[in-house]
Amino acid sequence: ESIDQTRIYPTSKCVVADINPNMLAVGKQRAIDNKFHDRIQWIEANAEELPFHDEQFDMYTIAFGIRNCTHIDRVVSEAYRILKKGGRFLCLEFSQVNNTLLRYFYDQYSKTFIPPMGQIIANDWKSYQYLIESIRVFPKQNEFVELISSCKFRYVNYENLSFGIAAIHSGYKL
Amino acid sequence: MDRLYTTHKPTNLVQKSILAVGSGIASILDPSRDDMISIFGETTGVLALKYLQERMIIDPEGDEILKKRPAINSKTVDLNYLKTLPAGTLGKEYSDFLVKYNLTPDARRPVSFIDDVELAYIMRRYREIHDLTHVTLGMPINMLGEVTVKWFEGIQYGLPMCVLGAFFGPLRLGPRHTAKYLYLTLPWVVRIARQSRPLINVYFEKHWHKPLAEFRRELNILEPPPKI
Numbered sequence: 001e002s003i004d005q006t007r008i009y010p011t012s013k014c015v016v017a018d019i020n021p022n023m024l025a026v027g028k029q030r031a032i033d034n035k036f037h038d039r040i041q042w043i044e045a046n047a048e049e050l051p052f053h054d055e056q057f058d059m060y061t062i063a064f065g066i067r068n069c070t071h072i073d074r075v076v077s078e079a080y081r082i083l084k085k086g087g088r089f090l091c092l093e094f095s096q097v098n099n100t101l102l103r104y105f106y107d108q109y110s111k112t113f114i115p116p117m118g119q120i121i122a123n124d125w126k127s128y129q130y131l132i133e134s135i136r137v138f139p140k141q142n143e144f145v146e147l148i149s150s151c152k153f154r155y156v157n158y159e160n161l162s163f164g165i166a167a168i169h170s171g172y173k174l
Numbered sequence: 175m176d177r178l179y180t181t182h183k184p185t186n187l188v189q190k191s192i193l194a195v196g197s198g199i200a201s202i203l204d205p206s207r208d209d210m211i212s213i214f215g216e217t218t219g220v221l222a223l224k225y226l227q228e229r230m231i232i233d234p235e236g237d238e239i240l241k242k243r244p245a246i247n248s249k250t251v252d253l254n255y256l257k258t259l260p261a262g263t264l265g266k267e268y269s270d271f272l273v274k275y276n277l278t279p280d281a282r283r284p285v286s287f288i289d290d291v292e293l294a295y296i297m298r299r300y301r302e303i304h305d306l307t308h309v310t311l312g313m314p315i316n317m318l319g320e321v322t323v324k325w326f327e328g329i330q331y332g333l334p335m336c337v338l339g340a341f342f343g344p345l346r347l348g349p350r351h352t353a354k355y356l357y358l359t360l361p362w363v364v365r366i367a368r369q370s371r372p373l374i375n376v377y378f379e380k381h382w383h384k385p386l387a388e389f390r391r392e393l394n395i396l397e398p399p400p401k402i
Contacts, residue, residue, distance in 0.1 A: 112186070113192065115183075115189070116185070116189045116192040116196065117192070117196070119196075119213065120192075120193065120196035120197060120210070123207075123209050125183055125286075129183075
């Protein structure tokens, strides 16, 4: 009996949710191009009010999305509600640069260069102005830890990426 | 700096430099990107706009324009009325021009990067009368017509965007147009640009009914050279 005969196809599935149907359409196309569309369910939903029953998922991930939500606390609460016991919450988002000097240069670079470059390359000053403002307004690493903990997650932690330009926050429902 | 007008995007010197250089390069690489040409004009034109402001204040009609700040768009100009005017009048010729080239007076981009309300208005006025300048000079929308209008605007207003367009535009003319340009159009446009009233001072909206020939005489503009 060869190894190949003992191999199986995984059946685990994933739900992709986004409030914007255009984003979902792009995702669907990529899934088809990469041939794993049969393991994904696509749902148009508001992260602050998810259409799922309680305790349906083992894992909840959100990448560069939570910054754009109006009520971050509600998003995290919803994540808690739909996770099973033992489930994990993971969030990748822009955060605060941890080195003071670097932070100064990063801020100057963002404010001075990003909107004009957005204007020249994409003819869209406003979206890039929004980008740098939403980064500035988003809670720092520890503030976000407090927010996640206040939504009943335990063992909440974070990992900095690129000196804190971005961070991955994690919490468990126990 | 706070927003001084609705479409204002305040910028510091470094940002203006980035925009000026970037839009300059983008305009040359892709002249159809009118947003880049607009931005280049705004980031390099402040000195010229100040000069224009002085010229407008000392001219009674120009001063009235500065005080009233009229806009030229489909809401403020009754295009249907212009169509009914007799042939050969400024209004009728303008209406025909818009129809012939399928243009609308609403196509002008809003001003964003000028940090003074009155200078921003002057820039806006300059853009809104561009088509009327074409009609007053009798210049079509082709490359030769555009270059000619740019020469006129460059000499009268001193805006770097017009001057650069006037110098580099002709490089893209074909041989037949180049010959016509050198011998006929250029000498004429340089002469009338210097001797006529600055068009930025003209309250066009008050002259719709006037025959174009009479309108040109009043401004001291010679009739354009014949079409080949």
